[in-house]
Amino acid sequence: MSIAITDTPPVGGGLTRIRMAQIxxxxxxxxxxxxxxxxxxxxxxPEWLVWPFADWINAxxxxxxxxxxxxxxxxxxxxxxxxxxDVTANLLYGKSRWPNIGPIPWTVIASxxxxxxxxxxxxxxxxxxxxxxxxxxxxxxWTWSMETLSVIVVAAPFSxxxxxxxxxxxxxxxxFEKLLNPVLNIAQSMPHFAYMIPVVVFIGVGPKAxxxxxxxxxxxxxxxxxxxxxxxxxxxxxxSGKMSGxxxxxxxxxxxxxxxxxxxxxxxxxxxxxxxxxxxxxxFIGMPGLGQKLLQLLQALKVGRSVEIGITIVLLAVMLDRxxxxxxxxxxxxxxxxxxxxxxxxxxxxWAVLTLVLLGLAQVVPLFDQISRxxxxxxxxxxxxxxxWFIVVVDPVTTWLRWFLxxxxxxxxxxxxxxxxxxxxxxxxxxAGWAIGGLRSAxxxxxxxxxxAMSGWWDRAMITVYTVTVSVxxxxxxxxxxxxxxxxxxxxxxxxxxxCDTFQTFPSFIYLIPVVMLFGVNDVAVVGAVxxxxxxxxxxxxxxxxxxxPHEMVEAAEMSGATYGQTMWKVRLPLALPTIMxxxxxxxxxxLFMVIIAAFIGTQDLGQEMQRALSSSDVGKGLVLxxxxxxxxxLVDHLVQxxxxxxxxxxxx
Amino acid sequence: MSAPEPVISCKSVWKLFGPNADxxxxxxxxxxxxxxxxxxxYIAAVRDVTLDIPRxxxxxxxxxxxxxxxxxxRCLSRLIDITGxxxxxxxxxxxxxxxxxxxELRRNKMGMVFQSFGLLPHRTVLDNIAFPLxxxxxxxxxxxxxxxxxxxxxxxxxxxDYFPRELSGGQxxxxxxxxxxxxEPDIWFLDEPFSALDPLIRREMQDEFLRLQRLLxxxxxxxxxxxxxxxxxxxxxxxxxxxxVEQCDRPDRIVMNPATKYVAKFTHEIDKARVxxxxxxxxxxxxxxxxxxxxxxxxTIHDLARLIINxxxxxxxVAGDDGALLGMLPRQEAIDVLLGGHA
Ligand SMILES: Nc1ncnc2c1ncn2[C@@H]1O[C@H](COP(=O)(O)OP(=O)(O)OP(=O)(O)O)[C@@H](O)[C@H]1O
Ligand SMILES: [Mg+2]
Numbered sequence: 001m002s003i004a005i006t007d008t009p010p011v012g013g014g015l016t017r018i019r020m021a022q023i024x025x026x027x028x029x030x031x032x033x034x035x036x037x038x039x040x041x042x043x044x045x046p047e048w049l050v051w052p053f054a055d056w057i058n059a060x061x062x063x064x065x066x067x068x069x070x071x072x073x074x075x076x077x078x079x080x081x082x083x084x085x086d087v088t089a090n091l092l093y094g095k096s097r098w099p100n101i102g103p104i105p106w107t108v109i110a111s112x113x114x115x116x117x118x119x120x121x122x123x124x125x126x127x128x129x130x131x132x133x134x135x136x137x138x139x140x141x142w143t144w145s146m147e148t149l150s151v152i153v154v155a156a157p158f159s160x161x162x163x164x165x166x167x168x169x170x171x172x173x174x175x176f177e178k179l180l181n182p183v184l185n186i187a188q189s190m191p192h193f194a195y196m197i198p199v200v201v202f203i204g205v206g207p208k209a210x211x212x213x214x215x216x217x218x219x220x221x222x223x224x225x226x227x228x229x230x231x232x233x234x235x236x237x238x239x240s241g242k243m244s245g246x247x248x249x250x251x252x253x254x255x256x257x258x259x260x261x262x263x264x265x266x267x268x269x270x271x272x273x274x275x276x277x278x279x280x281x282x283x284f285i286g287m288p289g290l291g292q293k294l295l296q297l298l299q300a301l302k303v304g305r306s307v308e309i310g311i312t313i314v315l316l317a318v319m320l321d322r323x324x325x326x327x328x329x330x331x332x333x334x335x336x337x338x339x340x341x342x343x344x345x346x347x348x349x350x351w352a353v354l355t356l357v358l359l360g361l362a363q364v365v366p367l368f369d370q371i372s373r374x375x376x377x378x379x380x381x382x383x384x385x386x387x388x389w390f391i392v393v394v395d396p397v398t399t400w401l402r403w404f405l406x407x408x409x410x411x412x413x414x415x416x417x418x419x420x421x422x423x424x425x426x427x428x429x430x431x432a433g434w435a436i437g438g439l440r441s442a443x444x445x446x447x448x449x450x451x452x453a454m455s456g457w458w459d460r461a462m463i464t465v466y467t468v469t470v471s472v473x474x475x476x477x478x479x480x481x482x483x484x485x486x487x488x489x490x491x492x493x494x495x496x497x498x499x500c501d502t503f504q505t506f507p508s509f510i511y512l513i514p515v516v517m518l519f520g521v522n523d524v525a526v527v528g529a530v531x532x533x534x535x536x537x538x539x540x541x542x543x544x545x546x547x548x549x550p551h552e553m554v555e556a557a558e559m560s561g562a563t564y565g566q567t568m569w570k571v572r573l574p575l576a577l578p579t580i581m582x583x584x585x586x587x588x589x590x591x592l593f594m595v596i597i598a599a600f601i602g603t604q605d606l607g608q609e610m611q612r613a614l615s616s617s618d619v620g621k622g623l624v625l626x627x628x629x630x631x632x633x634x635l636v637d638h639l640v641q642x643x644x645x646x647x648x649x650x651x652x653x
Numbered sequence: 654m655s656a657p658e659p660v661i662s663c664k665s666v667w668k669l670f671g672p673n674a675d676x677x678x679x680x681x682x683x684x685x686x687x688x689x690x691x692x693x694x695y696i697a698a699v700r701d702v703t704l705d706i707p708r709x710x711x712x713x714x715x716x717x718x719x720x721x722x723x724x725x726x727r728c729l730s731r732l733i734d735i736t737g738x739x740x741x742x743x744x745x746x747x748x749x750x751x752x753x754x755x756x757e758l759r760r761n762k763m764g765m766v767f768q769s770f771g772l773l774p775h776r777t778v779l780d781n782i783a784f785p786l787x788x789x790x791x792x793x794x795x796x797x798x799x800x801x802x803x804x805x806x807x808x809x810x811x812x813x814d815y816f817p818r819e820l821s822g823g824q825x826x827x828x829x830x831x832x833x834x835x836x837e838p839d840i841w842f843l844d845e846p847f848s849a850l851d852p853l854i855r856r857e858m859q860d861e862f863l864r865l866q867r868l869l870x871x872x873x874x875x876x877x878x879x880x881x882x883x884x885x886x887x888x889x890x891x892x893x894x895x896x897x898v899e900q901c902d903r904p905d906r907i908v909m910n911p912a913t914k915y916v917a918k919f920t921h922e923i924d925k926a927r928v929x930x931x932x933x934x935x936x937x938x939x940x941x942x943x944x945x946x947x948x949x950x951x952x953t954i955h956d957l958a959r960l961i962i963n964x965x966x967x968x969x970x971v972a973g974d975d976g977a978l979l980g981m982l983p984r985q986e987a988i989d990v991l992l993g994g995h996a
Pocket of ligand 1: 716
């Protein structure tokens with residue numbers, strides 16, 4: 001009986017929650033209307049409310065770095081990493097360091113990649129992997145690409161190992177997991193740049209800093225997936241291990257970790273993709289390679305050449321993603337009895353022979369060894385011509401669009417966001433929190449945004465909020481109907497999901513190329529890039545939500561004579577809404593990341609300040625700004641999760 | 654039958670599931686019912702079970718789904734820690750064993766076949782079966798040789814390099830059986846070990862375990878839902894309901910003298926003639942005149958059906974294994990059992 005009572009919310013509860021939210025909303029509106037007569041302390045955060053977080057953080061960092069001598073430790077670690085980087089750099093692009101054997105001929109690398117691709121998932125992956133390296137060599141981007149890859153080759157194993165160890169630690173100790181969880185939450189919603197500043201302070205700039213920041217940035221998903229995988233191992237498998245007399249250590253290494261293999265490898269996949277995204281961005285802290293090249297070319301508005309580099313990055317991303325996913329999904333398979341060893345190890349043999357042949361050929365034919373810039377092809381000329389033609393053709397449209405967006409949408413909205421008194425904004429947020437999750441949610445939301453008010457970057461933050469809001473709104477207007485359209489039949493849905501998957505593997509930097517090409521360097525380009533980036537998860541989750549609606553429910557609706565539209569609006573959309581909201585949530589996260597990255601093509605929001613903090617190595621400021629951005633993301637995340645959980649419970653999903 | 658010292662002995666064992674179950678248990682007094690515990694938000698998976706299992710016995714545990722059979726067996730092997738009571742194995746209180754001692758005990762004495770197999774997905778059939786041997790530190794060659802032997806025994810020859818994923822349910826179950834056969838433990842816990850096997854192999858496997866039990870004096874705790882299987886194998890049957898053992902006794906006594914209404918209902922469907930042996934219906938001779946051939950005391954009424962119907966004698970002499978006269982079997986009572994199957 002008592003259970004039944006606690007399960008159903010008190011009858012009055014829903015009413016008072018909404019009532020309370022309405023009251024808060026009215027107060028907020030009142031504050032906005034009465035702005036002219038409000039005291040200044042309610043319009044912008046008063047001085048006593050703005051705390052010098054940045055100074056404190058800087059003091060703490062100075063203490064750690066100089067007084068505790070942490071810098072010697074970090075320098076030592078960085079030197080170790082640099083040594084490894086030099087080895088891979090020598091092997092991949094012939095930097096003159098130990099072991100002085102490199103560079104490995106490009107043909108050998110391409111053929112090895114093709115064979116790995118074949119071993120993992122057959123011909124198509126072989127073609128993709130081999131083809132990617134051929135493209136890189138032929139387009140004369142070998143050195144840049146290898147600069148980028150040499151860092152990934154070092155950073156990814158580091159993160160994987162660290163993530164694995166920390167995941168195991170979190171799994172073993174509930175306390176550690178509890179402590180780690182909020183740290184991971186914040187870390188995963190911090191923009192990339194926030195990571196770079198402390199690294200610059202402790203390690204400096206250049207490839208080793210790039211490697212370190214990449215390692216730090218890509219660890220969290222590995223920890224998460226390791227923990228998830230270890231928790232998922234079925235009890236009976238572990239019990240069977242125990243009954244076999246395994247010790248704790250044997251249980252871990254011979255039973256748990258191998259059984260959690262798929263989840264752990266999905267973690268590896270995420271690490272690799274995060275590494276690529278970060279390595280490209282690390283060009284901001286002097287990391288050479290594809291990212292740096294792209295940055296220079298974009299800033300010089302050399303569209304053709306940037307597209308070439310963009311294609312390379314995209315190819316690398318897709319290749320790395322498909323290969324590591326194939327590895328994760330690969331299940332062991334037996335050989336028939338009596339298979340001779342050269343059949344069992346057929347691929348290894350082919351690889352060895354091919355490598356020897358190509359090494360020999362490279363000695364004789366230089367083209368098999370290296371393709372110099374002069375011998376390389378370039379599509380830049382024709383690409384530029386096409387792009388120029390295209391821009392001229394669409395110019396009337398883009399010019400009008402640019403004018404329309406700036407004059408009629410962006411500027412008025414930005415002014416509106418800046419007009420609102422901060423007290424009113426906090427009230428609005430409290431109202432939203434209260435409406436969705438009662439007092440607790442309201443308090444959490446106000447705490448998140450309260451920090452932003454206290455950080456002293458209110459106006460900048462509001463510009464970020466405005467850019468994200470506008471972008472997500474536009475992304476919804478585009479992505480939502482597209483998702484509905486794509487979910488109409490299975491084949492189309494699958495194709496669209498594949499496209500979304502592929503787009504999601506692209507490092508965020510890539511999305512800037514087309515918008516800069518179309519709109520130049522301004523607000524519209526920023527919004528455009530964010531919209532592109534944010535629409536992908538929306539489309540994806542809309543499709544997944546709609547396809548996930550149980551068949552019987554749709555059939556029941558059709559049997560009661562509902563039209564397609566009625567089924568959609570009355571049955572499928574309401575049921576799919578929790579999943580779609582997950583998409584909105586991700587979309588907001590992605591937007592926040594993108595807005596900050598887009599700062600270098602000119603914005604006036606937190607991102608711009610972040611860039612400044614980066615160039616002046618101001619750790620405190622960087623972390624405060626990063627936390628402010630993270631809190632925006634976490635706020636939306638909290639609201640969506642709370643709402644989603646309630647909604648799902650209500651629908652009995 | 655003399656009473657050999659018990660291999661496994663449990664005294665009022667309790668297992669509760671739920672938040673902070675140990676604390677809740679310490680507040681309990683007397684013998685709370687399953688229902689009252691449930692109302693407090695806990696599940697009494699094992700409730701005050703007291704059992705002695707002598708060496709060499711095959712004890713079959715039966716009961717409806719969720720009655721706590723698997724949990725009881727997990728308590729006996731200390732795969733889960735019990736909430737109350739004591740379990741002794743070979744005279745040692747296993748609740749008090751240290752990690753290392755427990756591992757030793759499992760390596761040297763215990764084996765288990767799991768209800769849903771518990772195979773390691775990344776290991777081949779051969780490596781799965783050799784796993785306990787590997788944990789014992791046997792060298793690669795010996796353990797492979799031993800694993801091949803049991804693979805043969807369970808009829809999986811030729812599949813040793815397959816992965817569990819590549820096998821059918823029944824084949825996977827046989828891998829689980831083979832894994833525990835590989836070490837021939839003294840104490841065997843079998844949780845529905847044959848549920849996914851076809852009747853032919855099931856019978857072969859039953860015979861194999863019976864052979865091992867008789868020949869090597871293994872102690873076996875066997876869970877099944879199949880009464881025929883239980884009757885074929887059991888020295889004693891324990892019937893569980895809501896975590897408690899309702900009755901634990903020889904099969905024929907359970908059928909003839911159910912201790913509770915629940916047991917009576919549970920055994921209602923069984924053909925009594927297949928369970929009841931001549932010795933159970935036997936009466937003292939008391940000077941009655943008996944003629945003709947004797948029947949064996951261990952034969953079931955079902956075995957004797959033809960004789961009972963065709964032979965006009967009022968009572969049959971009953972002889973033990975050694976041929977000595979033990980008593981008489983009245984014909985009318987035997988016919989009642991035979992015909993009144995469900996009465
Ligand atoms: N780890 C657990 N946590 C909570 N409750 C559990 C747990 N394991 C078992 N139970 C509960 O204990 C009771 C007994 O479960 P058990 O698995 O022992 O049943 P069983 O008799 O083996 O059933 P079956 O014939 O279906 O295998 C069930 O009500 C089950 O829900
Ligand atoms: Mg069970």
